[in-house]
Amino acid sequence: MKEVALEAIARMGQRLSFESVERLGAGLGKLLWAVLKSRRELATEAVEHQLQVSRGEAERIARESFMHSGRSFVEIFKSRDVDWGFAHQKIKIADPEAFERVRTADAPVVVATAHMGAWELLTGMLELYASNDVPKAVVVRRPRGDALANVMKSLRTQPNVEIFHHRNVALKVLRVLRKKGMVGFLVDHNCSTSEAVFLPFLRDFAAVNMGPALLALRSKAYVCPVFLLRDGNGAFEVHCEEMLDTRELTGSREERIQKVCEFYTGAVQRIVQRYPEQWFWMHKRWKTQPAKDWEFPGLFLEERGLK
Secondary structure, X not given: OHHHHHHHHHHHHXXXXXXXXXXXXXXXXXXXXXHOHHHHHHHHHHHHHHHOOOHHHHHHXXXXXXXXXXXXHHHHHHHHHOOXXXXXXXXXXXXXXXXXXXXXXXXXXXXXXXXXXXXXXXXXXXXXXXXXXXXXXXXXXXXXXXXXXXXXXXHHOEOOEEEEEOOOOHHHHHHHHOOOOEEEEEXXXXXXXXXXXXXXXXXXXXXXXXXXXXXXXXXXXXXXXXXXXXOOOOOEEEEEOOOEEHHHOOOOHHHHHHHHHHHXXXXXXXXXXXXXXXXXXXXXXXXXXXXXXXXXXXXXXXXXXXX
């Protein structure tokens, strides 16, 4: 019964226009700001500390972040509507040459993105711009509850893009990458110590998931940070950084993993510093911290056949 109700909501959401989704998302953001007091305080304090701004400025950024996040949540309804008509009207490529290098890469590509801007529409972008001859997938966190997980997966799935839930996903991702495919990851999640490389992120250490780095190294892939930002006028701009070629990295396995993690974490940091209002500040990004005796988690690699 729960899944039936969620499917009905999904169908209604898919019938909305992009403009209606924008308004609905903004309203959702305002509601979340009003009722989620603990998250409101968490976000404001994080902005104040991490960006070293005044309390008033931190509150402004955090409030706008809630509006952007509300829009991002609701935009899941429109992922399948990112077609060429939408692209011509609404999407600008900030650096067309860099974007074309990603699109036509001669090796697999790990796309590293974040809870930034219109992240739910990036699956539609991958469907639209990557060649149909290239296998494509996106790795997402599985929400709690089978009903919600199934409906969200259905909303995100594209004809030529697979959706993988993040648990026990390594072999599925490697199958795509070894066919010179493209796989997208959200790399700004907090994660457990067993999965983490601890790196500076803004002013504190954060647990950075090494999974995307491991898989990129195993498949000899490029790593490319890509973000889809709102321009404030109802349109979007793709920000695509230069790719890292993992085939050119040197050093021990641990050193190469850390270099890749530093690469995509640095990209997220730069985009957050430039567009702080569009990042998901209510997330507990710095929750997991390293123990004094923390060591590189080799057991994690062995258990997943990645060592």
